[in-house]
Amino acid sequence: MATDYSHELNVALLAVQRATLLTKSVFHSHAKGTLNKSDASPVTIGDFGAQALIIAALQHNFPEDEIVAEEEAKDLRENDSLKNTVWGLVQDAKLSDSSAEQILGGPIKSAESMLDLIDKGDSKGGNKGRIWAIDPIDGTKGFLRGGQYAVCLGLMVDGDVKVGVLGCPNLPVSDSEPLTESMGADATDSEGKGVLFSAVQGQGAQSRPLAKGGLETGSKIAMKPLANIADATFCESVEAGHSNQSDSVQIANKLGITKPSVRMDSQAKYGSIARGAGDLYLRLPVRKDYVEKIWDHAAGDLTVREAGGQVTDVEGKRLDFSYGRTLKENKGVIAAPKDVHSHVIDAVQAVLGSKQ
Incomplete structure (x- = not known):
């Protein structure tokens, strides 16, 4: 059966928006709770919190779908202090629009269920069925350094990407602002910053300002013609x-x-x-x-x-x-x-x- 993926897009946008707001709260704190995974890339409390929130929204709306996600909860299970820090962040992460929160399934019930949600990102992926791919904080080193980072979510159906959403809190809202060298280094999420990008296969791509409640209206985006x-x-x-x-x-x-x-x-x-x-x-x-x-x-x-x-x-x-x-x-x-x-x-x- 054909689908326009409008429900998937709406859930993905709201889930990424809520998770991005959580990462922003961590971005402004000094104690980012950095760990080192086995591949030596830094992990922060923001990664765990954002992944838990996104998976909670996906599980509520699409319980049969598989999920491929970057993090696992092992480190949190072995470190109560870290677990409690992440749990506190997750409890505080709510959209100000109650109907938007309802779409996402509302708050996560307990710290233990938060850990179980994080571990649901263990799908092996593949070319069959519906599989979501999550990077809760893409560019973790940029995040730690005060640069650009993104909260990323994509839906693949039979190995083909159908829906994609990127939450970029430190990029300008304006689509016409040119890319500069300093943009990657001196990132802030001050006024005029924070954008959600989205795309659905065959339907084009959009950007919209990152909001704290329901979704802002999206605008169509396009690559710039390049004469030379x-x-x-x-x-x-x-x-x-x-x-x-x-x-x-x-x-x-x-x-x-x-x-x-x-x-x-x-x-x-x-x-x-x-x-x-x-x-x-x-x-x-x-x-x-x-x-x-x-x-x-x-x-x-x-x-x-x-x-x-x-x-x-x-x-x-x-x-x-x-x-x-x-x-x-x-x-x-x-x-x-x-x-x-x-x-x-x-x-x-x-x-x-x-x-x-």
Whole structure:
């Protein structure tokens, strides 16, 4: 049966909005409760709280759906102080609109049920059925550093991304504000900041201001026409471990781009180019065995494609979300306006090919 995914989109937007408000409360506190996972990436109380809230909303509305999420509750089960801190945050995280809260299923009942919810993100993913992918705080290092980060949620049906939502509290609300170098480093969520991006397959992409209650009205967004690729603004990861920045410089030179790259964390990069604030997003392989996680790209990939862009790996293949929790059949990410994407791929392959 065909669906327009309007209910899924509404739930996803409200869930991400509520979770993003929780992360904002942590962003302003000094004790962010940082841990280190086995892969050495920092985890904060914001990650756990946001994941619990999003999964609670999904379980209430779509109890049969599977969920792939980044965090597990093991650390909280072994640390009562940390668990109680997160539980306090989750209890306080409510939208000011009671009907919006009702859609999400209202408050989580207990700290133990919060832990159980966090652990429901253990699906193996795959190419069958409805699977949600959650990154509760994408760009955790940016979050800790006071930079950009995003709360990300995507719905895949039979391995194909159908709905995507990004909560970016530190990006400007205005779609016309250009991407600048300082935007990735000196982030604030002061007046005029905070935006939700969303996309539904075949229905385009939108942005709307982040609100504290019900949803604000959305506006259609589109990639900016790029008459001359040399004028492009491209963005890449802040972390050198996430993208090969020296290769990016060579690719920019090949394309005649003279502007310095805008380095910022998280899928805020996807949202920024989808609305025309920037033009290109390059995420280049740092090592042969590096595999991307689906939650780092599902929502952003759909948002850019629905805004009129093209997203592939460095070989020009579409990102394939049907192989489980990782993009194991893809290497790197290239996002660009459709009419110049092939030129960017040519430059990428010329630079990467010369290293073989």
